[in-house]
Amino acid sequence: MLTHPVARTHANGLRVDVASGQLVPARQVDSPNCDDRPAGQAPELIVLHGISLPPGEFGGPWIEALFTNQLDPRAHPYFETIAGLRVSSHLLVRRDGEIVQFVPFQRRAWHAGASQWRGRERCNDYSIGIELEGTDASSYAPAQYQSLSGAIAALCRAYPVLSAGRVVGHSDVAPGRKTDPGIAFDWPLLRTLLHLHLELDPP
Numbered sequence: 151m152l153t154h155p156v157a158r159t160h161a162n163g164l165r166v167d168v169a170s171g172q173l174v175p176a177r178q179v180d181s182p183n184c185d186d187r188p189a190g191q192a193p194e195l196i197v198l199h200g201i202s203l204p205p206g207e208f209g210g211p212w213i214e215a216l217f218t219n220q221l222d223p224r225a226h227p228y229f230e231t232i233a234g235l236r237v238s239s240h241l242l243v244r245r246d247g248e249i250v251q252f253v254p255f256q257r258r259a260w261h262a263g264a265s266q267w268r269g270r271e272r273c274n275d276y277s278i279g280i281e282l283e284g285t286d287a288s289s290y291a292p293a294q295y296q297s298l299s300g301a302i303a304a305l306c307r308a309y310p311v312l313s314a315g316r317v318v319g320h321s322d323v324a325p326g327r328k329t330d331p332g333i334a335f336d337w338p339l340l341r342t343l344l345h346l347h348l349e350l351d352p353p
Protein backbone atom coordinates (compact mmCIF):
# COMPACT_ATOMS: atom_id res chain seq x y z
CA MET A 151 0.00 0.00 0.00
CA LEU A 152 1.25 3.45 -0.84
CA THR A 153 1.11 5.69 2.16
CA HIS A 154 3.15 8.73 1.24
CA PRO A 155 2.55 11.25 -1.53
CA VAL A 156 6.21 11.29 -2.52
CA ALA A 157 6.28 7.51 -2.79
CA ARG A 158 3.12 7.56 -4.87
CA THR A 159 4.64 9.85 -7.47
CA HIS A 160 7.74 7.66 -7.88
CA ALA A 161 10.72 9.88 -8.45
CA ASN A 162 8.52 12.90 -9.17
CA GLY A 163 7.53 11.39 -12.50
CA LEU A 164 11.13 11.32 -13.71
CA ARG A 165 12.57 8.28 -15.43
CA VAL A 166 15.74 7.34 -17.25
CA ASP A 167 15.61 6.04 -20.80
CA VAL A 168 18.60 3.73 -20.63
CA ALA A 169 18.89 3.32 -24.41
CA SER A 170 19.39 7.05 -24.98
CA GLY A 171 20.89 7.77 -21.57
CA GLN A 172 18.41 10.60 -21.08
CA LEU A 173 16.39 11.70 -18.10
CA VAL A 174 12.76 12.15 -19.11
CA PRO A 175 11.50 14.79 -18.96
CA ALA A 176 14.56 17.02 -18.80
CA ARG A 177 15.51 19.81 -21.18
CA GLN A 178 18.30 18.48 -23.40
CA VAL A 179 21.24 20.75 -24.26
CA ASP A 180 24.16 19.00 -25.91
CA SER A 181 27.60 19.68 -24.51
CA PRO A 182 30.66 18.87 -26.61
CA ASN A 183 32.61 18.39 -23.39
CA CYS A 184 32.25 14.65 -23.01
CA ASP A 185 33.68 11.41 -24.33
CA ASP A 186 33.30 7.66 -23.91
CA ARG A 187 33.53 6.01 -20.54
CA PRO A 188 36.03 3.15 -20.30
CA ALA A 189 34.67 0.10 -22.13
CA GLY A 190 31.95 -1.64 -20.19
CA GLN A 191 31.89 0.97 -17.45
CA ALA A 192 28.43 1.71 -16.07
CA PRO A 193 27.63 4.58 -13.71
CA GLU A 194 28.54 3.54 -10.17
CA LEU A 195 28.58 6.86 -8.31
CA ILE A 196 26.77 10.19 -8.28
CA VAL A 197 28.79 13.34 -7.59
CA LEU A 198 26.94 16.49 -6.51
CA HIS A 199 28.29 19.95 -7.26
CA GLY A 200 27.33 23.55 -6.72
CA ILE A 201 27.82 26.25 -9.32
CA SER A 202 26.71 29.83 -9.94
CA LEU A 203 27.78 32.26 -12.64
CA PRO A 204 28.86 34.88 -11.94
CA PRO A 205 29.60 33.54 -8.44
CA GLY A 206 26.67 34.23 -6.13
CA GLU A 207 24.24 35.18 -8.91
CA PHE A 208 21.43 32.91 -10.01
CA GLY A 209 19.18 32.62 -13.04
CA GLY A 210 21.43 33.76 -15.86
CA PRO A 211 22.32 31.87 -19.04
CA TRP A 212 25.98 31.54 -18.11
CA ILE A 213 26.17 27.99 -16.77
CA GLU A 214 24.67 26.62 -19.97
CA ALA A 215 27.02 28.86 -21.93
CA LEU A 216 30.03 27.50 -20.03
CA PHE A 217 29.00 23.88 -20.56
CA THR A 218 28.54 24.48 -24.28
CA ASN A 219 31.78 26.46 -24.75
CA GLN A 220 29.86 29.65 -25.51
CA LEU A 221 30.74 31.73 -22.45
CA ASP A 222 31.59 35.27 -23.50
CA PRO A 223 34.70 36.32 -21.55
CA ARG A 224 33.73 39.97 -22.03
CA ALA A 225 30.38 39.58 -20.26
CA HIS A 226 31.88 39.58 -16.75
CA PRO A 227 35.41 39.90 -15.35
CA TYR A 228 35.18 36.48 -13.70
CA PHE A 229 34.38 34.85 -17.01
CA GLU A 230 37.80 35.77 -18.35
CA THR A 231 39.27 33.32 -15.86
CA ILE A 232 37.08 30.37 -16.83
CA ALA A 233 36.07 30.92 -20.45
CA GLY A 234 38.69 28.46 -21.68
CA LEU A 235 37.56 25.61 -19.45
CA ARG A 236 36.16 22.54 -21.10
CA VAL A 237 33.73 21.23 -18.54
CA SER A 238 30.26 19.75 -18.28
CA SER A 239 27.96 17.80 -16.05
CA HIS A 240 25.29 15.30 -16.88
CA LEU A 241 22.58 17.32 -15.15
CA LEU A 242 22.04 20.85 -13.88
CA VAL A 243 19.27 21.55 -11.37
CA ARG A 244 18.27 25.20 -11.54
CA ARG A 245 16.92 27.19 -8.60
CA ASP A 246 13.31 26.62 -9.69
CA GLY A 247 13.87 22.88 -9.94
CA GLU A 248 14.19 22.74 -13.71
CA ILE A 249 16.56 19.97 -14.81
CA VAL A 250 18.82 20.45 -17.82
CA GLN A 251 20.80 17.53 -19.23
CA PHE A 252 24.04 18.15 -21.10
CA VAL A 253 25.56 14.67 -21.46
CA PRO A 254 23.86 11.25 -21.81
CA PHE A 255 24.52 9.03 -18.82
CA GLN A 256 26.44 6.38 -20.77
CA ARG A 257 28.95 9.06 -21.79
CA ARG A 258 31.65 10.59 -19.60
CA ALA A 259 31.02 14.17 -18.52
CA TRP A 260 33.92 16.34 -17.37
CA HIS A 261 32.94 17.50 -13.89
CA ALA A 262 35.09 15.97 -11.15
CA GLY A 263 38.65 16.57 -12.32
CA ALA A 264 41.39 15.00 -10.21
CA SER A 265 39.37 12.91 -7.80
CA GLN A 266 39.26 9.72 -5.82
CA TRP A 267 36.47 7.63 -4.25
CA ARG A 268 37.21 4.61 -2.09
CA GLY A 269 40.70 4.45 -3.54
CA ARG A 270 39.54 4.68 -7.16
CA GLU A 271 40.82 7.68 -9.08
CA ARG A 272 39.25 9.49 -12.06
CA CYS A 273 35.71 9.65 -10.79
CA ASN A 274 34.52 10.98 -14.15
CA ASP A 275 35.10 7.50 -15.56
CA TYR A 276 32.39 5.89 -13.46
CA SER A 277 30.24 8.68 -12.07
CA ILE A 278 27.29 10.86 -12.97
CA GLY A 279 27.80 14.56 -12.26
CA ILE A 280 24.90 16.70 -11.07
CA GLU A 281 25.31 20.44 -10.68
CA LEU A 282 23.02 22.42 -8.41
CA GLU A 283 22.76 26.12 -9.10
CA GLY A 284 23.88 27.61 -5.81
CA THR A 285 26.78 28.48 -3.57
CA ASP A 286 28.48 26.70 -0.71
CA ALA A 287 27.01 28.90 1.98
CA SER A 288 23.51 29.91 0.83
CA SER A 289 20.56 27.54 1.14
CA TYR A 290 19.63 25.50 -1.87
CA ALA A 291 15.99 25.85 -2.89
CA PRO A 292 13.31 23.35 -1.82
CA ALA A 293 12.43 22.79 -5.49
CA GLN A 294 16.02 21.71 -6.10
CA TYR A 295 15.84 19.00 -3.45
CA GLN A 296 12.61 17.72 -4.97
CA SER A 297 14.05 17.57 -8.48
CA LEU A 298 17.40 16.25 -7.34
CA SER A 299 15.94 13.45 -5.25
CA GLY A 300 13.60 12.48 -8.07
CA ALA A 301 16.45 12.38 -10.55
CA ILE A 302 18.63 10.30 -8.25
CA ALA A 303 15.80 7.88 -7.57
CA ALA A 304 15.24 7.48 -11.31
CA LEU A 305 18.97 6.87 -11.80
CA CYS A 306 19.01 4.26 -9.04
CA ARG A 307 16.18 2.41 -10.78
CA ALA A 308 17.92 2.57 -14.15
CA TYR A 309 21.41 1.61 -12.97
CA PRO A 310 21.12 -0.96 -10.17
CA VAL A 311 24.68 -0.45 -8.92
CA LEU A 312 23.67 3.06 -7.87
CA SER A 313 22.02 3.56 -4.50
CA ALA A 314 21.26 6.27 -1.98
CA GLY A 315 24.60 5.44 -0.37
CA ARG A 316 26.49 6.14 -3.57
CA VAL A 317 25.80 9.86 -3.67
CA VAL A 318 28.73 12.06 -2.65
CA GLY A 319 29.80 15.67 -2.88
CA HIS A 320 32.58 17.00 -5.05
CA SER A 321 34.28 17.91 -1.76
CA ASP A 322 34.24 14.22 -0.79
CA VAL A 323 36.12 13.07 -3.89
CA ALA A 324 38.43 16.08 -4.21
CA PRO A 325 39.05 17.12 -0.58
CA GLY A 326 41.30 20.09 -0.11
CA ARG A 327 40.70 21.14 -3.71
CA LYS A 328 36.91 21.47 -3.89
CA THR A 329 34.31 22.52 -1.31
CA ASP A 330 31.06 22.17 -3.27
CA PRO A 331 28.16 21.60 -2.84
CA GLY A 332 29.17 23.20 0.45
CA ILE A 333 28.05 23.54 4.03
CA ALA A 334 24.64 24.80 2.93
CA PHE A 335 23.74 21.52 1.28
CA ASP A 336 21.22 19.63 3.41
CA TRP A 337 22.39 16.02 3.19
CA PRO A 338 19.86 14.73 5.77
CA LEU A 339 17.01 16.21 3.72
CA LEU A 340 18.31 14.57 0.56
CA ARG A 341 18.66 11.22 2.34
CA THR A 342 15.12 11.49 3.68
CA LEU A 343 13.67 12.30 0.27
CA LEU A 344 15.64 9.51 -1.37
CA HIS A 345 14.42 6.98 1.13
CA LEU A 346 10.84 8.08 0.45
CA HIS A 347 11.33 7.85 -3.30
CA LEU A 348 12.99 4.47 -3.10
CA GLU A 349 10.52 3.24 -0.48
CA LEU A 350 13.26 2.23 1.88
CA ASP A 351 13.22 2.34 5.64
CA PRO A 352 13.91 5.79 7.07
CA PRO A 353 17.61 6.73 7.21
Ligand SMILES: [Zn+2]
Pocket residue numbers: 198199200261320328330
Ligand atom coordinates in the same frame (compact mmCIF):
# COMPACT_ATOMS: atom_id res chain seq x y z
ZN1 LIG B 1 32.19 20.69 -8.32
